[in-house]
Amino acid sequence: MHHFSYHQGRLYCEQVDLSRVADDVGTPVYVYSTATLRRHARVIAEAFTGVDCLIAYSVKANGNLAVLRTLAREGCGADVVSGGELLRALRAGIPASRIVFSGVGKSRMEMKLALDQGIHQFNVESAAELVVLSDVAATLGKVAPVAIRVNPDVAAGGHPNISTGKAGDKFGVAWAEAPGLYQQIQALPGVEAVGVDVHIGSQIGDLAPMRLAFEKTVGLVRQLRAEGHTLTRVDLGGGLAIPYHAEDSPAPPKAYADMIRDITEALGIQVILEPGRVIAGNAGILITEVLYQKPAPDRTFLIVDAGMNDLIRPALYQAHHDILPLREAGADVGWTPFDVVGPICESTDKFASQRLLPNPEPGDRLAFMSSGAYGAVLASQYNARPLVAEVLVDGDRFAVVRRRPSFEEMIALEHMPDWLS
Numbered sequence: 001m002h003h004f005s006y007h008q009g010r011l012y013c014e015q016v017d018l019s020r021v022a023d024d025v026g027t028p029v030y031v032y033s034t035a036t037l038r039r040h041a042r043v044i045a046e047a048f049t050g051v052d053c054l055i056a057y058s059v060k061a062n063g064n065l066a067v068l069r070t071l072a073r074e075g076c077g078a079d080v081v082s083g084g085e086l087l088r089a090l091r092a093g094i095p096a097s098r099i100v101f102s103g104v105g106k107s108r109m110e111m112k113l114a115l116d117q118g119i120h121q122f123n124v125e126s127a128a129e130l131v132v133l134s135d136v137a138a139t140l141g142k143v144a145p146v147a148i149r150v151n152p153d154v155a156a157g158g159h160p161n162i163s164t165g166k167a168g169d170k171f172g173v174a175w176a177e178a179p180g181l182y183q184q185i186q187a188l189p190g191v192e193a194v195g196v197d198v199h200i201g202s203q204i205g206d207l208a209p210m211r212l213a214f215e216k217t218v219g220l221v222r223q224l225r226a227e228g229h230t231l232t233r234v235d236l237g238g239g240l241a242i243p244y245h246a247e248d249s250p251a252p253p254k255a256y257a258d259m260i261r262d263i264t265e266a267l268g269i270q271v272i273l274e275p276g277r278v279i280a281g282n283a284g285i286l287i288t289e290v291l292y293q294k295p296a297p298d299r300t301f302l303i304v305d306a307g308m309n310d311l312i313r314p315a316l317y318q319a320h321h322d323i324l325p326l327r328e329a330g331a332d333v334g335w336t337p338f339d340v341v342g343p344i345c346e347s348t349d350k351f352a353s354q355r356l357l358p359n360p361e362p363g364d365r366l367a368f369m370s371s372g373a374y375g376a377v378l379a380s381q382y383n384a385r386p387l388v389a390e391v392l393v394d395g396d397r398f399a400v401v402r403r404r405p406s407f408e409e410m411i412a413l414e415h416m417p418d419w420l421s
């Protein structure tokens, strides 16, 4: 469910006419819906009623400060994977006690920052990281709360680029290695084991692989407890899919929550979840303006002013985003196929092939739907294009929550060496 729909032939976000946003702010621009973000956070929280649960929103999906503050006010914690994401979460008002730190490559500096802040948990992904974390913590006179991220060797389906839970993926520690690491934790001065962590991938629409991975993980928790480790938490990661096509029907949060309740309730344990896409994905769109139609012998290209530097998902994962015109097409307009492409000098700068659209003319605006997660966060300045702007809508008001940088700002970090001045 989201709050983007047509009213009298114009696409709105909540009560804001999106053409007005495009006029005021220019294109390309991401637009996020507060009501949708809130709704998703609440649906998940309600699905887990009765479960001792920390919903640690995965900042990587959309780390805009205004988005994070909106979710902080809904009571979300945060799952972060860098010092920068940690600082964003804190700046947005998410308390350190509700932040977990994941990722395979934490630096000593990032560990120190997180220890100084007193975060809830480190999800540790290798023996080597464990030793360094213990060392950093002990030097500070602290003890880091740790969950080992295990690799359950479960294939999650979905696109191979976003599957993380198979042996051979760089994530987590091999299943057989995990018990030894918990032994090692007992011998290290700066770490204590508090839980077990698992995350098998993203955009997972079928609960079966999740159930398999979570049952294995809970089995490991029982085994480790029997071996004398006092584990009070299990972190089950993120990964729930959203419908990118209208006809998709991925597992709903309620079914996901019931499955997790079923598996974990006998344990008397805190369940940590790291949802990203399911909260932010359908809460955002990217608006672009049509620049040209370019007929070729076998197709017509529709050239728009957004590029793969603004939304890389189609280029990187062959991802589908529905494309809606901001002005609804009349019944008399014919729909014809277009290859929708951006201005970037790369053949992969293509949003859609042979997509039926109602003959968009130069100056018309289009919306790439379901772009709220892994959209703006993955944007770059490739081809010296300014970073895409972001807008947050709340009811009948909207605000620019990241403005487009000026050319001078874009080059401000660069320096001419004296021999070239």
Ligand code: LLP
Pocket: 058, 060, 061, 079, 102, 103, 162, 199, 201, 202, 203, 237, 238, 239, 240, 274, 275, 276, 277, 278, 313, 317, 373, 374
């Ligand atoms: N926790 C961990 C440890 C993760 O690696 C991820 C996502 C999440 C949680 C959040 O997963 P979600 O609930 O959003 O599925 N850029 C790709 C997706 C990459 C996902 C990376 N990890 C895309 O656009 O599809």
